[in-house]
Amino acid sequence: MEAFYLIKVGEILLKLGNRREFEERLRSQLQRRFASVGLAHKIEMYPGRFFVTVPEEQAADAEFLLSRTPGINGYARAIKAAKSVEAVLEAAVEVARGQMARGKRKFKAESRRSDKSFPLGSFELSARIGDAVLEALPESRVDLHHPEFTINAEIRERAYVFADAEPGLRGLPSGSGGKGLLLLSGGIDSPVAGYMMARRGLAIDALYFHAYPYTSQEARDKVERLARVLSTYTGGLDLWTAPFTETQLKIKRDAREDLTTLMMRAAMMQAAQFLAESIEANCIVTGESLGQVASQTAENLRFTQSVTDFPVLRPLAGMDKEDTIALAKGIGTFDISILPYEDCCVLFSPKHPLLRAKLERERAAYDRLALEPFLRESLSKAERVEIPLSLIARQAAAEVRP
């Protein structure tokens, strides 16, 4: 048996000029994502609607992918029917039976008809569906104002009958916004930032700075686990791990104590710039949030971003921490982020870090550190791990309700 899904495409419709390109991008994204987890599938594409068919036993996997692919507004398990009144009514009863098996009783019917040759108008068809369901399933009740489920019938190139659509991620298909380099740490914020930008159509590569022995192998493994969850939204990603110990030691040695955190942030930003250039990313993404910690005042952000000419996207800049945490829980990264492997930073960050960087002065201090050779060296030793989209996260995945 096959599971057949109707997919509502999202914002794509608003971008009439680029519609074809965006739809094509979404189609190829779906293709790639289904293929990368070995899901046999068939995709059909019509304006404003996609259809995916998968084997029944892989329905749960398919729904997991559909719920995490940006650019999808919603999806519904549907029945394909011939364009006859009888066939539509029969499908409607089957859909209703499925809903009632989940304990729902009150329903309404909604019909749309783009094929005007269909013998019934939308209103009439809805009424006939109501009658047919009531007759076949005497327990059911029509309730137009507070239905527990809606039976949708769409008469297009074929007839499609389905109950309420599950919400998708919405947003834009991956890659439509180009590629962003995400500064990924083991914390709560950066995975959320990556998720948010992935949803806005950015393809994502991630960069993690590994300062062994200050940061442990467990910390690195944790970042890889976060990347795995993130990859279910981005459709796979490259995780770059750059050794950062030498740079960190150099900063510790040569920078004024209250500037060490700031100089470290700037160094990371500059390293990101170098990597972004070489992988042809067009922006840098960070989890910074205004005022969250000392290094994230507006003055300090101005300083740290002064070492790059890429746009630095900070989707969490205006978010409250509680909201970020709720989102992290929703996307399934929170429980990984709070694993206790970050050990060194707390102890050795400066006791009174500089809060308000003066751009010229701090830039001069940064330039005097002459970190570029250290950063180039670090990137030349960086390891790239391809994190394919996988279904590992499916079991643990919490429901996403962005």
Next chain:
Amino acid sequence: MVYLDWASTSPPDSEILAEAGRVATEFFGNPSSRHGPGSAARSKLEEARTRLAAAILGEAAASPATPRGRFAFTGGGTEADGIPLLSLLRAALGARRDGSVKRLHLVTTEIEHAAVYEEALLLKSLGIGVSFVGPEPDGRVDPRKIAAAVEKDSALVAVMAVNNETGAIQPLSEISKAVAAAAAAFGRSPPRLHVDAVQALGKVRFDPASAGAGSAAFSAHKLGGPRGIGALWAAASLETLSVGGGQEGSLRPGTESLQGAWAFAAAAAYARDSFARRADHARELETRLISGLSSIPGALALPLGRGPSDERYSPYILSAAFPGLSGEVLVRSLSDSGIAVSAGSACSSNSKRAGRRVMRAMGLPEDIALSSIRVSSGEGTTKADIDAFLEAASLAYRRLKA
């Protein structure tokens, strides 16, 4: 590999393990069975018990004619600690016919191993009154403070013999006397004293009866024996919380491990026979270690003020602080140089705060507590091992400290 983590576990003695395997294979019967193989296994098990008792208490005390208490084999040191502690629950819940809970009180210390400390927290959460007594800066608890914590309904006092992080030997005889006096002031008999003697066995002189203990916990794998076997010595019977087939005098129900018991007895006998020789060796290494540390600028032996050959400490265990460098980072760095030490107790290394509980309890400042590591030696440790540690630690400290 330079192994300096003997307090976590010691390399097993292969001859002891092989011999115990042979005995358990030959005498395979269930010691509770009333047939030939069963009673043969029973007599071997009792032989192991007598040998263990002789090794720990001395020949006279172990003689069946004049028994002093009784040893029950357990699944390890942690279980041997848990049995007397959890017995408080049975006493509290089972005391009254009307089902009400009798108020009972436990006195213990802030420096206990997790096997006691976590158990005490559990008891507290279940309604048993618990007082935690802090140590003095030298890592030893003051008997007067223990006595002051004794209440009218104190049923148990749990104090370890040797602290697993500092090596501090606790003044048990003074404690039991002070506790008895405090109880007398309430007009009652003294509460039982339970001693976690896991780090004492074979390392410092410890006789549970003359220390005034009512029960004591031991473990085999700290002295060349295998994991999964420990012993609980009890002066009198205990109402335990777990029941079953009544084995081990009902202290530890479950089919006995002859293999474990035999190996434990052999390891304990060996430890007794080699005690003086090993102790001299350990003192020599300790002296080398402490004087070596004093030549590393900034490094400190803990507890502050501990010098070589101080009778207050086990020579086998030494904590050292490297302020400005987190203990975990140093442990990783040393591990890369082929040197195994631990950051605090390996059993509590999973959580950063808990791992420094003992250091904090002694009133050490945060940067010293967090930068502490534990070096523990054993029979196989050589001077060259100590020198290799000192050299690697000195290098790592110079390179990595803030």
